[in-house]
Amino acid sequence: MPWAIYVLGFAIFAQGTSEFMLAGLLPEMAAELGVSVPTAGLLISAYALGMVAGAPVLAMATLRLPRRTSLLAFLGVFVLMHVAGALTPGYEVLFATRLLGAIASAGFFGVAAVAAVDLVPENARGRAIAIVIGGITVSTILGVPGGTFLGQYLGWRSAFWTVALLCAVALVGVAMALPGRSNAGPVPGLREELRSLSSLGLWIAYGTSALTFSSMMATFSYLGTMLTGTTGLSEAWVPAVLALFGVGSLIGITIGGRVADAHTFRTLTVGMAGVVLASSGIALGASYPVVVIALVPLLGGFGLATNPAVSVRVFAHLGEVRTLAGAMVTSTINVGNTLAPWLGGLVISAGFGYPSAAWAGAGMALAALGMVALGAFVSTAASSSRRPPAALDAPPTPTPDSRHASSAGPQDRTKRSRASRP
Incomplete structure (x- = not known):
């Protein structure tokens, strides 16, 4: 399996951590931002909304770009949105960064899936996709508890800084691992x-x-x-x-x-x-x-x-x-x-x-x-x-010799048989 597949999985792990970590940070965030916990919970909804809308829109907007270029751009926006979220003093700006970051992440997910499929043979697609999407699963094991821990001891903003750092590392990995050439073949x-x-x-x-x-x-x-x-x-x-x-x-x-x-x-x-x-x-x-x-x-x-x-x-x-x-x-x-x-x-x-x-x-x-x-x-x-119909049983096509033999009379066939004896 190409190591680029694992790099894509790591990038999705970093972004998945951001998607799920707010579940353990809402009380602290609500208190500091001066909003209720349900209002802070809308930050999770904003992320989900951005993920739903962002994948098809950005996949089409970057259709003619090399996939590595698109993936680097999405990661770059994601890093910037988390830096802005870690620095902002207000809820409204944080809401906007969550929405825009999710849209960028959705674009990354969509292009990464197609890139992963192109990097492996057809009979290895399932395994490649499992590794890439598996980054989300790893984020539920490590990312969410880690984000909650950071939020409890260093403040919720430290979790945003950590995600920005992880995605910056992923950005470097994508730049090194994925081929920089244009997409193979004509672009639909x-x-x-x-x-x-x-x-x-x-x-x-x-x-x-x-x-x-x-x-x-x-x-x-x-x-x-x-x-x-x-x-x-x-x-x-x-x-x-x-x-x-x-x-x-x-x-x-x-x-x-x-x-x-x-x-x-x-x-x-x-x-x-x-x-x-x-x-x-x-x-x-x-x-x-x-x-x-x-x-x-x-x-x-x-x-x-x-x-x-x-x-x-x-x-x-x-x-x-x-x-x-x-x-x-x-x-x-x-x-x-x-x-x-x-x-x-x-x-x-x-x-x-x-x-x-x-x-x-x-x-x-x-x-x-x-x-x-x-x-x-x-x-x-x-x-x-799509399957062609089975061929009907038909008599074999006669060859010229067989047609000649079949049209010969009994006496001709007898003479030919005698002539063939030693």
């Missing part, structure tokens, strides 16, 4: 890129992407609150249980990346079936700490194992025209990231308790299984329509 225009979105199978893959991610996140979004409010664990145990989720996610995406290319639909089916079972088990055993702690890493493992397979399905529908369609995978994942807490919150607000969010996750996983089955059916039908 906007019309061709938009036409690449017309495939039914592609939109089924997008729907699968949103549902697979949201099915896992519906449970995870309210896991911390459920652990203290329903399971009965102390707050000191929550980071450790969330870290188990991250470890399971890392294992899952590693295994999924290795098998996704050869067994795409099977990976999706097993992954979503596992999320159904893990989420249902958490909902049923929410009052039992041993049950919840045992199932949390399985939830992350099964959920993230599907991520490389989804990307493989998307790129299977694309030829050389894939920048926009590939970038939209980032948008669909963040649609799921937005949809999950909303649906989980609805059932909790309806009075069903925190375990009901896990039931919502199980329901979305079942819907994802239906989407996987639909995708498999459409894929099989498309393959059948």
